[in-house]
Amino acid sequence: MTELAAVIRFELSRTFTTVRAAWWFVLAGFPIVIAILIRVFPMSRATEDPDVDLYAIWSVALYFLVPCITCAMGVLLSAAPVIANELEQRSWVYLATRPNGIFWLLAGKYVVAVGWTTTAALCGLTGAMLFTGLDTWVRLWLSLSGLSVLSAMAYAAVFLLIGTLFPRRAMVSCVAYTAAVEGMISLIPAVINRLTVQYRLRSLFVEWAQPGDSISANPLFASILADGSSLLQLLWLLTLGGVLLSTALVVAHKREFTAAAETDV
Numbered sequence: 001m002t003e004l005a006a007v008i009r010f011e012l013s014r015t016f017t018t019v020r021a022a023w024w025f026v027l028a029g030f031p032i033v034i035a036i037l038i039r040v041f042p043m044s045r046a047t048e049d050p051d052v053d054l055y056a057i058w059s060v061a062l063y064f065l066v067p068c069i070t071c072a073m074g075v076l077l078s079a080a081p082v083i084a085n086e087l088e089q090r091s092w093v094y095l096a097t098r099p100n101g102i103f104w105l106l107a108g109k110y111v112v113a114v115g116w117t118t119t120a121a122l123c124g125l126t127g128a129m130l131f132t133g134l135d136t137w138v139r140l141w142l143s144l145s146g147l148s149v150l151s152a153m154a155y156a157a158v159f160l161l162i163g164t165l166f167p168r169r170a171m172v173s174c175v176a177y178t179a180a181v182e183g184m185i186s187l188i189p190a191v192i193n194r195l196t197v198q199y200r201l202r203s204l205f206v207e208w209a210q211p212g213d214s215i216s217a218n219p220l221f222a223s224i225l226a227d228g229s230s231l232l233q234l235l236w237l238l239t240l241g242g243v244l245l246s247t248a249l250v251v252a253h254k255r256e257f258t259a260a261a262e263t264d265v
Contacts, residue, residue, distance in 0.1 A: 003100065007108025015116055027074050027120035028127070031065040035128035056212040058132045059140055063205050066125045066144055068198070071151040072178060074117030080159040080174045082109045083167040087257060102252050110160060110245065114152045121148040143208035147201055150237055154197045157241040161248040167257065187224055194226065200237040204230055 014020065038061060086105070125144055129137050162177055163170035186198040193199050203226035205211070226233055 003104040004108050004111075007104050008111055011109055011112040015112070020116075023077060024116065024120050027070050027117070028123040030070055030073075031062065031124040032127040032131070034065055035062070035131045039131045039133065053212055054132075055134060055136075055140070058134060059144075059205075059209045059211040062125065062128060062132075062140070062144055063147070063209070065128065066121050067147040067151040067201060067205075070121045070124055071117055071148055072155050072182075074120055075113050075152055075156040075159055076171065076174050076178075078113035078116055079110065079156040080163045080170045082106065082113075082160060083163055083252065083257065084170050087167060103249055106160065106249055106252055110156055113156045113160075114149075117152040117156070118149050121152065140209055143205065146208065147205055150204070150234070151197070151201055154201075154237055154241040154244075157244040157248065158197065161244045161251070164248045164251045164255070189224070193224065195240070197237070197240070199224065199226060200233045200240070202226075203233045204237070207233070 015024070082105075122145055125141065125148065129141055134140070158177070159170075159174045162173050166173040182196055182198045186193045186196040186202075202224060206225060207230040226236075
């Protein structure tokens with residue numbers, strides 16, 4: 001565990017650089033800015049209509065802004081290019097020769113990526129909540145906070161595996177996966193959508209945040225929401241993330257990566 005702590009300390013020291021700190025503030029400020037724009041423009045007239053369910057509108061909006069976009073973007077920036085960065089810095093060969101060096105490296109970077117993203121997401125969520133105008137928002141904040149942590153953990157495992165399989169095109173491959181699998185396949189009423197992160201997150205969102213009967217009781221959403229208790233969906237999501245993370249670690253150990261310097265010879 002001392003090796004893991006050493007990697008975490010080193011990666012945390014790198015998060016206080018100007019570039020990474022700037023990206024952290026961009027991620028944290030993104031949902032706040034969008035919440036202000038929604039409140040000032042589209043929601044200004046909706047608040048005057050007594051038939052409009054503001055809680056349902058804000059819960060869905062914040063769900064997409066924070067657990068879906070902010071968390072996915074955060075781990076995309078921090079977890080996807082892990083191996084590519086080590087290859088570019090020509091430190092992969094040194095790490096591969098250390099006892100369990102690759103394992104501790106990926107595990108430590110995974111922990112830091114999840115923590116870095118989660119803190120930005122929670123700060124952005126809290127700031128955005130201040131502009132919703134909701135009377136009761138504690139349940140919504142707790143629900144979306146839990147979903148943000150789960151989203152960061154799951155997407156970090158997914159992007160770490162993709163970055164291990166395609167280190168040279170990690171960012172592009174992760175963006176393509178997010179658009180194709182999490183964006184489209186997760187909405188297809190078939191068995192394959194049950195293997196996506198979004199399928200489980202949506203189900204937990206409806207169960208925990210309870211945005212209203214217009215979503216949970218609508219037959220149009222039945223095919224994109226999972227059946228069963230929230231505990232079952234939580235176990236599914238944690239198991240999926242664990243399997244993907246373990247696969248990434250195995251692939252990183254078994255695969256022979258070529259450093260950039262070797263291709264120049």
